[in-house]
Amino acid sequence: MATAKKQPILEVKHLVKYFGEREILKDIDFTVEQGNVISVIGASGSGKSTMLRCINLLEMPTSGEIVFEGKNILDLSNNIALYRTKVGMVFQSFNLFSNMTVLQNCMASPVTVLKRKKEEARQIAMKYLEKVGMEQYINARPDQLSGGQKQRVAIARALAIKPQILLFDEPTSALDPQMVGEVLGVMRELAEEGLTMIIVTHEMAFARDVSTRVIYMADGVIVEDGTPQEVFGNPKNEKTKDFLARFTQNA
Amino acid sequence: MAADMPTTFFGWVVFIINQYGSALLQGAGVTLMLAIVGTLIGCIIGLLVGIVQTVPVTERTNTGLKILNKIVQFIFAAYVEIFRGTPMIVQAMVVYYGSMAVFDIDMSAMLAGFLVVSVNTGAYMAETVRGGIISIDKGQTEAAMAIGMNHFQTMYTVVLPQALKNIMPQIGNNLIINIKDTSVLNVISVTELYFASKSAAGVYYRYFEVFFVTCVIYFIMTFAASRLLRYFEKRMAGSADYQLVGDPMADPTGIFPNNTKMGGK
Numbered sequence: 001m002a003t004a005k006k007q008p009i010l011e012v013k014h015l016v017k018y019f020g021e022r023e024i025l026k027d028i029d030f031t032v033e034q035g036n037v038i039s040v041i042g043a044s045g046s047g048k049s050t051m052l053r054c055i056n057l058l059e060m061p062t063s064g065e066i067v068f069e070g071k072n073i074l075d076l077s078n079n080i081a082l083y084r085t086k087v088g089m090v091f092q093s094f095n096l097f098s099n100m101t102v103l104q105n106c107m108a109s110p111v112t113v114l115k116r117k118k119e120e121a122r123q124i125a126m127k128y129l130e131k132v133g134m135e136q137y138i139n140a141r142p143d144q145l146s147g148g149q150k151q152r153v154a155i156a157r158a159l160a161i162k163p164q165i166l167l168f169d170e171p172t173s174a175l176d177p178q179m180v181g182e183v184l185g186v187m188r189e190l191a192e193e194g195l196t197m198i199i200v201t202h203e204m205a206f207a208r209d210v211s212t213r214v215i216y217m218a219d220g221v222i223v224e225d226g227t228p229q230e231v232f233g234n235p236k237n238e239k240t241k242d243f244l245a246r247f248t249q250n251a
Numbered sequence: 252m253a254a255d256m257p258t259t260f261f262g263w264v265v266f267i268i269n270q271y272g273s274a275l276l277q278g279a280g281v282t283l284m285l286a287i288v289g290t291l292i293g294c295i296i297g298l299l300v301g302i303v304q305t306v307p308v309t310e311r312t313n314t315g316l317k318i319l320n321k322i323v324q325f326i327f328a329a330y331v332e333i334f335r336g337t338p339m340i341v342q343a344m345v346v347y348y349g350s351m352a353v354f355d356i357d358m359s360a361m362l363a364g365f366l367v368v369s370v371n372t373g374a375y376m377a378e379t380v381r382g383g384i385i386s387i388d389k390g391q392t393e394a395a396m397a398i399g400m401n402h403f404q405t406m407y408t409v410v411l412p413q414a415l416k417n418i419m420p421q422i423g424n425n426l427i428i429n430i431k432d433t434s435v436l437n438v439i440s441v442t443e444l445y446f447a448s449k450s451a452a453g454v455y456y457r458y459f460e461v462f463f464v465t466c467v468i469y470f471i472m473t474f475a476a477s478r479l480l481r482y483f484e485k486r487m488a489g490s491a492d493y494q495l496v497g498d499p500m501a502d503p504t505g506i507f508p509n510n511t512k513m514g515g516k
């Protein structure tokens with residue numbers, strides 16, 4: 001069913017971002033359709049995080065458009081906070097609220113932002129904590145959890161606002177190798193359920209097997225944008241070939 | 252009369268406690284009240300100023316708000332600098348006599364005292380609060396924004412609870428400083444402990460003995476305050492471990508019954 005209606009839900013048009021004099025993103029253009037699972041790969045410093053942060057306006061783009069549900073969210077009249085409830089984000093460093101328990105972390109947004117009743121918020125939070133397998137840990141504080149557990153709670157927290165798109169910025173890069181699997185497992189499940197996701201990652205196997213699309217970035221430009229088969233199997237650009245060759249060597 | 256007068260140091264101390272004990276205790280009461288109320292109001296002032304000083308201005312803020320923000324920031328910065336940069340004893344003089352001379356307000360010495368301690372503490376607390384807010388990990392603020400919280404909600408639910416916990420020791424510190432520093436208010440005749448002591452000492456010219464007693468009273472107050480605050484800090488820290496929910500290991504009827512004496516050591 002999800003494959004039947006492919007309508008664009010997010011369009012990034014001519015996105016440019018400067019930090020001071022440096023042009024970090026140069027005319028980024030791409031479209032996200034409902035149910036897309038897009039992996040963004042590329043060398044360190046190529047602007048992947050900056051692009052993701054621009055999409056949910058943690059960084060203000062210098063110019064360009066970000067069209068969500070037909071509206072350019074960079075128009076000053078748009079409510080950024082409301083937009084962000086529709087585009088969630090999961091960070092490399094988890095960023096759980098350290099003054100709250102696991103459960104409170106996941107209830108924060110339903111209660112504070114969506115104005116749900118406590119009991120309803122609790123049910124929402126529990127539902128997503130169960131999904132990520134952290135329902136036993138509701139009374140723990142973030143500093144009492146392992147990295148993998150923290151990241152799963154962070155995913156549950158992001159899901160609790162029921163976003164239409166979820167952005168991931170290297171969700172497994174801060175984890176010990178043995179914990180990477182548990183987080184990728186959760187993400188794979190979300191992908192199978194049809195959640196629209198944009199994932200910046202260095203996990204090439206995950207990008208190849210789980211995503212419906214792969215974007216390769218270099219020096220602030222999208223060099224390659226296609227299916228995993230196209231990008232991994234038959235890259236058009238020399239830069240992509242070099243990048244992938246280096247990765248397969250390491251693997 | 253001379254026959255009744257004590258001859259030793261301890262004799263004098265006992266004599267003074269008998270004669271002026273209640274006056275000194277009354278002074279101590281005033282001191283405590285000035286310090287506690289001044290610290291509380293000072294914290295509220297500091298919190299407000301500190302919060303306003305950390306309001307972010309972005310490209311999306313409208314011009315009117317930007318100008319208003321600039322003006323308010325200037326006033327607050329001036330407030331903090333002026334009150335931190337001048338001695339409280341001088342502030343007391345200026346406020347007490349100035350209110351009369353300039354505004355024709357006949358303020359009681361006590362009111363002037365409360366005002367000076369509060370406003371002075373507020374200036375220090377503003378800096379502490381600002382530092383406390385800035386020190387909270389930026390990642391958590393971004394995460395709060397990313398789940399749709401606005402600046403106010405982020406502050407209220409994520410930043411301030413952590414900042415306040417972190418600055419608790421500093422609040423306690425301010426209380427202790429205030430217990431001691433309210434003594435400068437004797438220059439405007441607030442009848443706090445120092446003023447009461449000076450009056451008592453003047454009667455028999457027993458400065459050493461009276462101020463020895465005063466010293467002990469000040470120390471009891473600051474020491475009690477310090478212990479009490481330490482206790483509250485500990486209570487705020489929360490428990491060191493957590494219980495799994497619905498875990499067989501935590502189930503009393505499970506494989507490791509934890510309600511019997513078996514595991515107890």
Ligand SMILES: Nc1ncnc2c1ncn2[C@@H]1O[C@H](COP(=O)(O)OP(=O)(O)OP(=O)(O)O)[C@@H](O)[C@H]1O
Nearest residue numbers: 019020024042043044045046047048049050051170
């Ligand atoms: N706040 C900032 N101010 C100035 N320069 C920045 C800022 N954030 C990022 N940059 C620069 O922008 C460039 C792109 O950074 P970005 O973090 O987007 O790269 P990335 O592709 O995510 O890299 P990595 O794989 O290491 O995470 C880098 O050169 C970085 O130094």
Ligand SMILES: [Mg+2]
Nearest residue numbers: 048049050170
């Ligand atoms: Mg990055």
